[in-house]
Amino acid sequence: xxxxxxxxxxxxxxxxxxxxxxxxxxxxxxxxxxxxxxxxxxxxxxxxxxxxxxxxxxxxxxxxxxxxxxxxxxxxxxxxxxxxxxxxxxxxxxxxxxxxxxxxxxxxxxx
Numbered sequence: 001x002x003x004x005x006x007x008x009x010x011x012x013x014x015x016x017x018x019x020x021x022x023x024x025x026x027x028x029x030x031x032x033x034x035x036x037x038x039x040x041x042x043x044x045x046x047x048x049x050x051x052x053x054x055x056x057x058x059x060x061x062x063x064x065x066x067x068x069x070x071x072x073x074x075x076x077x078x079x080x081x082x083x084x085x086x087x088x089x090x091x092x093x094x095x096x097x098x099x100x101x102x103x104x105x106x107x108x109x110x111x
Contacts, residue, residue, distance in 0.1 A: 004078040008069035011090040015062030023055035039105040046105055053104070057097045065090050 025034040029047045034040075040050035065086070072082060 005073045012062045012066040015058045019058035022051045
């Protein structure tokens with residue numbers, strides 16, 4: 001049963017790692033690491049803004065889902081259904097954050 005509790009923390013740990021990477025590479029544009037999209041790589045200002053925002057978003061989401069994982073592990077039975085629901089919510093939150101960031105980059109790029 002221990003492995004089920006550990007599985008709860010895979011995606012939050014991944015999000016926190018992505019936050020560190022995005023925060024670390026925001027100063028240098030590259031094609032390997034960071035938030036890479038067509039708009040974010042147009043210029044340095046977009047690259048800096050996208051990676052700074054992605055780092056904040058990933059730290060925030062990772063922290064929230066880490067807390068939710070601790071609460072589930074502590075006060076509820078960890079079932080495969082609860083794990084699946086939590087993973088789907090985490091994935092949807094990450095995708096939604098990326099979509100919102102792209103929209104913001106579009107409005108910034110038009111200026």
